[in-house]
Amino acid sequence: MTGSILRLADGVWLKAAGIWRMVFSMAGLLFDTFYAAVRRGRTPNLSLMSQINRQILYTGVEAFTLVGAIAIMCGSAIVLVAMVNMPKLGVGEYFGKILVIVIVGELAPLVASLVVAGRSGSALAAYIGTMRVSREVDALEVMGIDPIQFIVQPAFVGIVVSVICLNVYFVTIGIMGGLVVAQIATGVPLWIFFDKILDALQFKDVAFTLLKSVAFGLIVALVSSWHGLSVRNVRMVPIAALNAVVGSVFFTLFVSVLLSLGYYVL
Amino acid sequence: MSCKLELSGITFRRGENTILSSVSLTVPPGGVVVLGGRSGSGKSTLLEICAGLLKPSDGRVAWDGAEVGRMSKYALYALRKSLGYVFQVHALIANHSVFDNIALPLRCGGRDLSGEQIKKRVWAQMEELGIGRDIEKKFPETLSAAQLRSVALARALVSDPKLLILDEPFSGVDPFTSTTIINVLRRRWAKSGMTVIMAAHSMSAWPEWEAGRYQLKDGRLESADEAFPAVRDLKYNQKFTYAK
Numbered sequence: 001m002t003g004s005i006l007r008l009a010d011g012v013w014l015k016a017a018g019i020w021r022m023v024f025s026m027a028g029l030l031f032d033t034f035y036a037a038v039r040r041g042r043t044p045n046l047s048l049m050s051q052i053n054r055q056i057l058y059t060g061v062e063a064f065t066l067v068g069a070i071a072i073m074c075g076s077a078i079v080l081v082a083m084v085n086m087p088k089l090g091v092g093e094y095f096g097k098i099l100v101i102v103i104v105g106e107l108a109p110l111v112a113s114l115v116v117a118g119r120s121g122s123a124l125a126a127y128i129g130t131m132r133v134s135r136e137v138d139a140l141e142v143m144g145i146d147p148i149q150f151i152v153q154p155a156f157v158g159i160v161v162s163v164i165c166l167n168v169y170f171v172t173i174g175i176m177g178g179l180v181v182a183q184i185a186t187g188v189p190l191w192i193f194f195d196k197i198l199d200a201l202q203f204k205d206v207a208f209t210l211l212k213s214v215a216f217g218l219i220v221a222l223v224s225s226w227h228g229l230s231v232r233n234v235r236m237v238p239i240a241a242l243n244a245v246v247g248s249v250f251f252t253l254f255v256s257v258l259l260s261l262g263y264y265v266l
Numbered sequence: 267m268s269c270k271l272e273l274s275g276i277t278f279r280r281g282e283n284t285i286l287s288s289v290s291l292t293v294p295p296g297g298v299v300v301l302g303g304r305s306g307s308g309k310s311t312l313l314e315i316c317a318g319l320l321k322p323s324d325g326r327v328a329w330d331g332a333e334v335g336r337m338s339k340y341a342l343y344a345l346r347k348s349l350g351y352v353f354q355v356h357a358l359i360a361n362h363s364v365f366d367n368i369a370l371p372l373r374c375g376g377r378d379l380s381g382e383q384i385k386k387r388v389w390a391q392m393e394e395l396g397i398g399r400d401i402e403k404k405f406p407e408t409l410s411a412a413q414l415r416s417v418a419l420a421r422a423l424v425s426d427p428k429l430l431i432l433d434e435p436f437s438g439v440d441p442f443t444s445t446t447i448i449n450v451l452r453r454r455w456a457k458s459g460m461t462v463i464m465a466a467h468s469m470s471a472w473p474e475w476e477a478g479r480y481q482l483k484d485g486r487l488e489s490a491d492e493a494f495p496a497v498r499d500l501k502y503n504q505k506f507t508y509a510k
Contacts, residue, residue, distance in 0.1 A: 039340065054361070130360075131359075131360070134355065134357065134360070135353050135355055135357040136357055136358070136359050136360065138314075138319055138353070138357065139351070139353065139357035139358070139359070140359075141319060141343075141346070142317050142319065142346055142349055142351035142431075143346065143347075143349075143351075143370060143371045143374070143421075143425075144343045144344060144345070144346035144347035144349070144371075144374075145343070145370070145371075145374045146339075146340075146343055150374065
């Protein structure tokens, strides 16, 4: 019995130490990425813009349909539930505020980043991992090109820009789509509720949701790049893709809780 | 434009295995060295140590007296802008076209070249190696082994390197392409005087009067050409004759 407890404690300790090492190493990669951006200075890099454009295309533009569909479904459910139940509970006047908190503050940045983590985080980890295995990363190094500048930075910029755009897109489609569906279902003119939402929306709500988008985008890019760069052989490529999604989702939710705690409670 | 490469007491261990044991070699500026040895003898490892891709367990590598192991990451990147390296696998960037792959060292190398200048240099390099302009927009996965090898070599040569490292440049290549590659390499070497270090299964990959020959056996470097110093003197005379 004591032996089992000791083994369990040992396992937990090893796991915790592994997670700590991973977080520390990710912090190093984040620092290297920002430092490389500062160092870039006036050095021209004509390939950088095309890399960023490619990342935005794969991560942002190609996710529009999926995010739009999710936004309409989530928006409809939330608007309908709020529209029907809030007046019954005697809190109908808070309709706009509740929608702003739920959709703008929480759901939009979270869904946008989770979709990006699932679609592009895994793809990015597999892409970087494959580059390592096929020695493309080494080829960049021997040409005097910093792989962090060439691969990781464009991924960071592309993913952060994409998450911000998808967030704004989710809010627009979610609320508008939700109101249209609600109008069809209940017959109440949508402009009445739209006015309530606009009245409730403040600058700090917009700033908060954008802050979350930037933070979540950085997390997805960082976790995925780190797992991709950790690949040492072909067998590790699918594992890196899997871990990139799991890690991105975990850290995104964790940071989401922390940010919401800071914004609403503290 | 050449570089002196010094390896002294290089030992490399991977786990329990000692891959290289106290390897010392000096390649003079403009010198050519061909490394022979069986598969797995450590040729590629030694070349990667020369380029600073692998850190030796012991010993030092210096380019023109500058010790590679003591440099910061960014200083090493700056130094490598004068390096051309051809891997045993082609290592071309998969989502870049043939043209973009060859242009990469010019675009990202901190050289102030206009788009037009880059185009001219890339096309000249392609022509020199017999790479047709019809494949410049193709991606690496659509190329044959010989084309991949030629494009990888073009990428290494386009920036006029001081030091050229070639890892099995003729493997998987037809005799015609091999001849083209060796002719281009010798012409460029004679013109620019770059230092060349090459791993090859065949010691006749480079004419014996121009190159020093070494064999890696059991992790140790043995001279396969006892007359290397004398041959080296002859080589300098030959080089300029060849250039004319």
